[in-house]
Amino acid sequence: MAYYSQPAAANYNTPPMHAQRQRGYRICDQCGTPETPSVKFRLCGGCMTTQYCSQDCQKIHWPAHKSICQHTAAQVSKAGAAASGYADEHLAKNLRKFASAHTALLGWAGFQALQLKRVPANVRQSALLVDLSYHDHPESHRRYVDMEAVAVPFRVSDISGFRFSIASTHIVPRTYVRDPLVIQDIQRREERCRQSGGIGTLVVVVQCGGVSQVMPVEVDPPAKITWDMRDDWASVLNHFVESGRTDFKPISTTARGVIYG
Template sequence: MAYYSQPAAANYNTPPITMQKQQRGYRICDQCDAAETPSASKFRLCGGCMTTQYCSQDCQKIHWPSHKPICQHTADQISSVKQASSAFADENLYKGLRKFLSAHSALLGWAGFQALQLKRIPANVRQNALLIELSYHGRHSESYRRFSVSSTHIVPRNYIRDPLVISDIQRREERCRHSGGIGTLVIIVKCGGQSQVMPVEVDPLSKISWDTREDWATVLHHFVDSGRTDFKPISTTSRG
């Protein structure tokens, strides 16, 4: 493991967010990628899948043609979870995974960028994905706090078999490259028999001010296990 003179996050050593006043503002619009803030109107959830979220009705309408197939697919999966009888069949598990992704989106995107070494090997974005396996506890009042990280793995992109999810990733990939980005980074979170995929459209490397870090897994555990949703990566280049 490399030695670093400073932590990976500007707020790495500050008190956990659970020790501070609870804040709202961790949702990301699935159409325009805007972040919810306490001063803005609360984001709306898609009434079909109850997982996709939007900053406005306009964004929801724009996104609907491409969202419709995967929305119906997600709604079916949520329904199957409710009807299951296994130990992991809490009817809120699937929604909880989606909220986990939303709450930790900045952290997960950074961890995936570092895990796949995209600063050094940008082509990895087309070949591999970051798989994060979670343990489920199910008792915390905040759904995203019901999970802890049990292990992480780099897996090939063909680990994903669902054709609708693959199609959604490809659509995002085309949009990202059209705007000059390097491609779509894929994060997979898995707990029991349920999983969720988070595609992250990566900007051109010239716009990314993070240096390569090998301690990403330690940082991931630190923020998730302490309930931190305020991850702020340090910029360590001359632009940062």
């Protein structure tokens, strides 16, 4: 068993001293602006995965995003309605919101699971699959913007009904994702990421009861991402999900010292 002198997350036991975000998770899907403490992103209310720095950017991007957004929302809702053994009819919607609330944690876990700092080429071949189970529990988070109400200011949406738990995690081939429109969206992100110097798009698939949510994460070159390499990512993932926390902030050890966020 590996020994670590400090936890994988800056705020695993206590709140972080400060927040400093490096790219690897959230950039505006229209203009490429990175999310910062002063620029809080909103999520598309349809797919719950595309993020924007402003309502203006969302409006500009909507013509290009409309087809994948409506397709994703329709497919997830259809799968949710067909899922057996899950009484809550809002499973699909809650799964999307779970993925959105834990974007930072799931992206970090995928980066560690695929060992992208050591083998960047893995981003083109493999994906992280996270299987979930759920139990009744009230929970609420995340703001989002619904494009059907773009004339209305950003509104707050609550998640209520149940909480997800990690059942298992697996490394699967990228071919696990078969939906043509989703693959096209991943390729679009991959091209954009590589044009800006990144290594490509990390794919994380979150699924529960026959319903799945694909999370594409654009990743910078390993030299620009200073996260410590960890093999305890699965236990960290479980810790934050089970405790219902959505404030995960990875820790990095650099020549200038420890960086949080």
